[in-house]
Amino acid sequence: MGHAAAAAAAAHVPLGAITVDDLLAAGVAGGAAAELHEAVRRAVGARGGDGDAAAVWGELCRAALRPGVPFAVHRMLYYGCFAGFPSATPPAWTPDPEEAVLTNVGRVLEARGREFLGDKYKDPIASFTDFHKFSIENPEAYWKMVFEEMGITFSVEPSCILRENDAYPGGEWLPGAVLNAAANCLTAKPGRSSDDVAIVWRDEGKDSEPLNFVTLEELRKKVCLVANALDALNLAKGSAIAIDMPMNVNAVVIYLAIVLAGYVVVSIADSFAAPAISMRLKISEAKAIFTQDYILRDDKELPLYSRVVEAKAPMTIVIPVRGSTPIKGMRADDLSWEDFLAKVNHAKADNYTAVEQPAYAFTNILFSSGTTGEPKAIPWTHLTPLKSAADGWCHMDIRRGDVVAWPTNLGWMMGPWLVYASLLNGASMALYNGSLNSSGFAKFVQDAKVTMLGLVPSIARSWKSTDCTAGFDWSTIRCFSSSGEASSVDDYLWLMGRVCYKPVIEYCGGTEIGGGFVAGSLLQPQALSAFSTPAMGCNLFILDNNGNPLPQDSVGTGELALDPTFLGASTTLLNADHHEVYFSGMPEWNGKVLRRHGDEFERTPDGYYRAHGRADDTMNLGGIKVSSIEIERICNRVNDAILETAAIGVPPLGGGPEQLTIAVVFKDQSSQTEDLNQLKLAFNTALKKLNPLFKVSSVVAVPSLPRTASNKVMRRVLRKEFTQQPKHSKI
Incomplete structure (x- = not known):
């Protein structure tokens, strides 16, 4: 088994089961591998007795994982530390109480926490969720504090922070304020x-x-x-x-x-x-x-x-x-x-x-x-x-x-x-x-x-x-x-x-x-x-x-x-x-x-939020939000053999930025001879006129596009299908 394969095999091995050989296979030199293995053993012994995987991971970050250590090792120890963790969102970083009081919010809470939260205030970390709730329920006090912290000046002060006004769905902010x-x-x-x-x-x-x-x-x-x-x-x-x-x-x-x-x-x-x-x-x-x-x-x-x-x-x-x-x-x-x-x-x-x-x-x-x-x-x-x-x-x-x-x-x-x-x-x-x-x-x-x-x-x-x-x-x-x-x-x-x-x-x-x-x-x-x-x-x-x-x-x-x-x-x-x-x-x-x-969006059992892309017919390409219709309008004109297309942003396996996939329906299904690779090149050339940063990652031939009863293309169905495992011709 080669180094890369061995490292991958050990990637999800529980931390206590990782061996010196695993570290060697991940690219750590002989003596350094033994030292790192000892550091892992100490971290597990020092912080692992109570089963607190986050504490063990924090100890490894402090004591062992330097930028020069091969990333395969970082990955191995991270997944090993959280192997069997009961949540899909293990903490990769946990705040330190001494550093928390130095943050902007921590400093304000230490000075004014009881003023804002009363007897519920404990410390910046324990009370952050209560402070977030306070920022929603008490906009007058919260935003006045923030403006003071940032040193915002008005040539005419607002009469208040927020007031009801039918012209503004959520209310009118800073009524009467004049500033630049x-x-x-x-x-x-x-x-x-x-x-x-x-x-x-x-x-x-x-x-x-x-x-x-x-x-x-x-x-x-x-x-x-x-x-x-x-x-x-x-x-x-x-x-x-x-x-x-x-x-x-x-x-x-x-x-x-x-x-x-x-x-x-x-x-x-x-x-x-x-x-x-x-x-x-x-x-x-x-x-x-x-x-x-x-x-x-x-x-x-x-x-x-x-x-x-x-x-x-x-x-x-x-x-x-x-x-x-x-x-x-x-x-x-x-x-x-x-x-x-x-x-x-x-x-x-x-x-x-x-x-x-x-x-x-x-x-x-x-x-x-x-x-x-x-x-x-x-x-x-x-x-x-x-x-x-x-x-x-x-x-x-x-x-x-x-x-x-x-x-x-x-x-x-x-x-x-x-x-x-x-x-x-x-x-x-x-x-x-x-x-x-x-x-x-x-x-x-x-x-x-x-x-x-x-x-x-x-x-x-x-x-x-x-x-x-x-x-x-x-x-x-x-x-x-x-x-x-x-x-x-x-x-x-x-x-x-x-x-x-x-x-x-x-x-x-x-x-x-x-x-x-x-x-x-x-x-x-x-x-x-x-x-x-x-x-x-x-x-x-x-x-x-x-x-x-x-x-x-x-x-x-x-x-x-x-x-x-x-x-x-x-x-x-x-x-x-x-x-x-x-x-x-x-x-x-x-x-x-x-x-x-x-x-x-998804809210997880442990209170985190995860994004799952657009719910409508737009996608995010390289940080640029663009409508599917804009892309399809261009792609439909690239080749006379094309009946219609659907543009979908598909996340890669393992997560990451969406990749542009074009689903193509050809006019003549029985004599489909179009070269999908040539079609991808043609799509990319045409899309440069819309934005030179847009790039088609793959082209998929499909017999038809899924539609609603009102004839709207269901791009979410295609996105789900392509994300799992495309079964169609693809390049």
Whole structure:
């Protein structure tokens, strides 16, 4: 039996039965294998007498499992430790009481726990669930505390935190409040100064050079300069201005300047092709757009400005990647970055009076694909950043002086989320301009001393397969966070092992929420690929087969619905009926109509939540939500032999991000000669026009598509069939 096979065979052997030979087979050298076996024996003896597998696992993490130990060993000991465990969600990390009191929530509870919870308060860990309940039942006290902790300022204070108002399904938040979210990002938080670092960054290819820093005062001046230049364009206040750029310092400055000056950001992902850019510009009625001439990745110049031009964009301000390099093909009415900034009277460039606005004024238009071909246009208000930052404060424990990295883009909600979650909490954001699948990014995390690293699961899978993080010191990381798609237990066990088992805070929400509805916490045990709690201030429900909410805290699986009393959640859509999308046909709870979300969720017997994908006809590809109909419309036109197709997101065996499978029905069933491999290549070529990041993993020939009595395709039936074991022709 080879090493790999032997290691696999021992993967689920109970911990006490693992031998030195098992460790040798998993790749540990002779002497080290004996030492590790002795460490395992001691851990079992020291902590295993009471049968507490979580305590034994914690001891192994502390005493034996270093990043240099082969992952096969980590996996063997994890599964061995929890062999026979009575739950499918064993804790991969358990909070330490001494560290718990240092977290944001732990610190507040130690100071004010009895004020909030009375005699029920015990300690931060034991009382977290009660505190979550308090955040729902006492929004006035909870959110006032959070705003004070984050140092949020209003030019006009709200009359209260929440009041009943028929115009808002869950009530009206911060009535009468006037503020500017960007201005709040540009002021030093208590205990911080304007000389503290707001952004730390590095360009790909300069990995051995010193880091670059932007202080809060430098950021403020840059934002004020751009805000003044925006006013010189003579656009009406409230005009929509798009950003189609990578997530770099200039993009962050432009984003904050647009909001500071009372305009509205239109978020466009830099991966989009011209048709997708054009659609978003038209829906938002954008009056201008910021972009770069190209994106530099691995020394390759990927065109960006030319795509914007192809989309027939309005006035475009173009930033050259290589400084003063002339921009090719510049349109007559477009502006270079240099000419745009030259419009400012530089005597006044460093200061700008923020445009203070009502709490529900728009700040940002983001897009989320629904079940139609046109993406939903979702406005964020000045309230939404408060939700983003509050989630970061509570669930990811972002503290003043922390360094937060989350590779993303302003075209997706996690881009604005990163801006607000870091700056409103007095932390620095870490930006790497380059490929994530390289040792360059891993070194940047080390050098920037990142304390919270966010990612989508496919990134972790890539790091695990290439081992590009090996040898770098990530010991400053206190936790990871994961969002965007389903994660794999083994991939995240590997990720935790890179930092001596710091937790992964799973985080699930939506663009229309501005944050999460379910997450993890550093005050609760964290299980791999599971959520330990609804988000603070959020009440969630699982619906039964009749569409009615199951009793709260009961075990079950079904479509998830939200209590509409939810700070920062959308109240309107630009191109759809908000009530129809989120509330029509939903059940009531305590006199309020529940809000539709669309994911299928499970609540486990031990109180964790697991996501089971979309309950409707959308899927998640690489962290991008897209409708099946959008993909099918393109695939149906690829070949004249195709009668119809169905696009399904299928989770791989062992869990992880959904993979795109296309089920194909051919017109002529009796003479089916189409080459499925060639068809897959054709599908991928065609889908690049929708988004170059979408990729078909497999094509399955089926005689027909399952349908309801009303002729709707039952994609969930196909998803279940393909997830188990496809019986049809497949490539």
